[in-house]
Amino acid sequence: MEKNIWKKVLPFMATLLMLLTISPLTGLASMDRESADDRFMTYEELVENLNQIEAESSGKVEVDVIGHSRQDREVYAARVGTGDDVLLINGNIHGNEKSGPEALLQMLRMLGTSDNSLAQEVREGVTIVAIPRLNVDGAEITQRQNIFPWDDVMATYPNLEGSEPAWYYSERNGGFDINRDFNPDLSYEPVLEDLPGTGADPGFFLTNESRMLRDLYLDLKAEFGQVEAFVDLHHMGTPVLNETGEDVTIAIDYPPLGPEDSSKYDEWPALDQDESRRYALAAALGVKEFSDSEEPGVARYLHPEERDLPGQARSSFALNGTATVLFEMPGQQPEYGYDQALIDRVENGLWGIATRMADNAIDHLNGDDFLKLPKYWTSNVSDVETLVERFAEEGEFENDDAVRSLTTHLAAISHYAEKEEADKVVKHTESLKSLLDRQKEEELISEKAYDRLTDDADYLIEKWQES
Numbered sequence: 453m454e455k456n457i458w459k460k461v462l463p464f465m466a467t468l469l470m471l472l473t474i475s476p477l478t479g480l481a482s483m484d485r486e487s488a489d490d491r492f493m494t495y496e497e498l499v500e501n502l503n504q505i506e507a508e509s510s511g512k513v514e515v516d517v518i519g520h521s522r523q524d525r526e527v528y529a530a531r532v533g534t535g536d537d538v539l540l541i542n543g544n545i546h547g548n549e550k551s552g553p554e555a556l557l558q559m560l561r562m563l564g565t566s567d568n569s570l571a572q573e574v575r576e577g578v579t580i581v582a583i584p585r586l587n588v589d590g591a592e593i594t595q596r597q598n599i600f601p602w603d604d605v606m607a608t609y610p611n612l613e614g615s616e617p618a619w620y621y622s623e624r625n626g627g628f629d630i631n632r633d634f635n636p637d638l639s640y641e642p643v644l645e646d647l648p649g650t651g652a653d654p655g656f657f658l659t660n661e662s663r664m665l666r667d668l669y670l671d672l673k674a675e676f677g678q679v680e681a682f683v684d685l686h687h688m689g690t691p692v693l694n695e696t697g698e699d700v701t702i703a704i705d706y707p708p709l710g711p712e713d714s715s716k717y718d719e720w721p722a723l724d725q726d727e728s729r730r731y732a733l734a735a736a737l738g739v740k741e742f743s744d745s746e747e748p749g750v751a752r753y754l755h756p757e758e759r760d761l762p763g764q765a766r767s768s769f770a771l772n773g774t775a776t777v778l779f780e781m782p783g784q785q786p787e788y789g790y791d792q793a794l795i796d797r798v799e800n801g802l803w804g805i806a807t808r809m810a811d812n813a814i815d816h817l818n819g820d821d822f823l824k825l826p827k828y829w830t831s832n833v834s835d836v837e838t839l840v841e842r843f844a845e846e847g848e849f850e851n852d853d854a855v856r857s858l859t860t861h862l863a864a865i866s867h868y869a870e871k872e873e874a875d876k877v878v879k880h881t882e883s884l885k886s887l888l889d890r891q892k893e894e895e896l897i898s899e900k901a902y903d904r905l906t907d908d909a910d911y912l913i914e915k916w917q918e919s
C-alpha cells in the first residue's frame with residue numbers, strides 16, 4: 453500500500469520541487485505564488501523576530517515602537533551601532549513589496565549577533581536605524597496603499613473639508629501611496645488650498661506612516677545633527693537590460709528631482725545629488741562584492757532627466773541634505789514569491805553602503821561612475837540604437853535591410869539631437885515610427901521589438917517637443 457502511494461506521490465513531488473526552484477524572473481513563477489507567499493513574514497512573525505534579535509543581541513540591537521498605523525498596529529524600528537553617521541533604512545512602504553523586511557532582518561540579526569570584523573566595523577562606524585515594515589496595514593492585505601478612507605481623512609483634518617482627495621489617494625483601495633505623502637518642509641501641516649496637488653508637488657503628511665518616519669528622521673537629526681543617509685526598499689516590474697537583454701536583478705537610484713539645471717530647488721541648498729549617486733554606487737558595488745556570482749543584472753532604476761517627485765520620502769529627505777538611495781527589486785507581491793537570492797542581493801547592497809560609511813570610503817567614490825551602470829529604459833537616441841542592435845542580434849528582424857534602414861534613420865536623429873535641432877529630431881523620429889509601422893505590416897519586425905521601439909520613439913518625440 454505505502455509503496456503505491458509513493459509511486460504516485462514522488463513524480464508529483466519532483467514536479468513541485470522543480471516549480472519551486474524556478475526563479476521568479478521566469479514566467480512560471482506565478483504558479484507557485486501561494487506557497488511562496490507563505491515564506492514572507494506575517495506581521496506577528498516580524499514582531500517576534502525583531503524581539504528575538506533584540507534579546508539575543510546582548511544590548512547591541514534596540515527595538516522600539518515608533519507609532520501606530522490607522523488599524524492600530526505597532527510600527528517598529530530597530531537601532532544598532534554607535535557610530536557618528538546615521539544610516540536610516542525603510543522597508544515595505546508599499547504593502548505589496550515584501551523583500552525589504554526580510555533583508556533588513558537578516559542584516560539586523562548579523563549585526564546583533566556576529567563578532568566578525570565586518571559586523572564590528574559597521575557597529576563602531578555607523579548607527580543604523582531600520583524600519584523593516586512601515587506600511588503594516590497594506591502589507592497585511594498585500595496592497596500598495598495603506599488603509600485610510602477619505603472620510604476618515606476628513607474626520608482627522610476638518611480643515612480640509614470640501615477638498616478633492618489628494619492625487620495619490622486610491623479610491624479603489626481606500627488608502628494612500630505613502631511614498632508620495634512627504635514634504636521637504638518637515639514641519640508642513642496640510643492646508644485646504646494645497647490639495648489635491650500633482651506629482652510635481654510635495655505631499656501633505658496626511659498618513660500616520662509618513663508622519664512617524666518624518667518624526668523619526670527629525671529625532672535623529674536632533675541627536676546627530678544630520679541624517680547622513682536614507683535607503684528605501686521597493687519592488688518594481690521585471691525589465692531587461694537595454695544592451696544585453698538580461699533580467700534586471702536589482703535597480704538602484706538617486707532622487708528624482710527634475711532636471712538638475714532647473715531652478716525649482718534653489719531654495720534647498722543642502723540638496724547634493726552627487727552625494728546620493730556616491731551612496732547609490734556604494735550599494736551597487738556591495739551587491740557585486742558580497743555575492744558569489746557576477747551579478748550582471750545590477751542596474752540603474754528608471755531615471756529620465758525630467759522625472760520629478762518631491763513627495764517621495766527619499767526626495768524630501770534629500771532636499772534636507774541627506775544622501776538617499778532607492779532599491780527596486782523585480783516582481784511585486786502577490787504575483788512574485790519569496791526569492792532568497794533577491795533578498796540576499798538587497799542585504800548585500802546595504803552592506804555596500806554601511807561598510808563604506810564605516811571607513812569613510814564612500815566620500816572618495818566618484819558619483820559619475822554610478823551613471824555608468826546599465827539601463828533598461830530609453831532616455832536618448834543612443835539607447836534606441838543600443839536596442840536595435842540587441843534586437844538584431846536576437847533575430848527580431850526578418851533581414852539585414854530592415855535593420856539597416858532603422859540604423860540609418862537613427863543616425864540622422866542622433867545628428868540633429870547633437871545639434872539640438874528639436875524640430876528636426878521630432879520630424880525624423882515621426883518618420884522612424886512610420887518606418888516601424890511599415891516593417892510591422894510587412895512582417896519584417898517582431899511584435900516585441902515593434903512595441904518597445906514605438907514606445908521609445910513616442911518618448912523621444914514628447915521629450916524633444918517639450919525642449
Ligand SMILES: [Zn+2]
Binds near residue numbers: 546685686687
Ligand atoms: Zn514601491
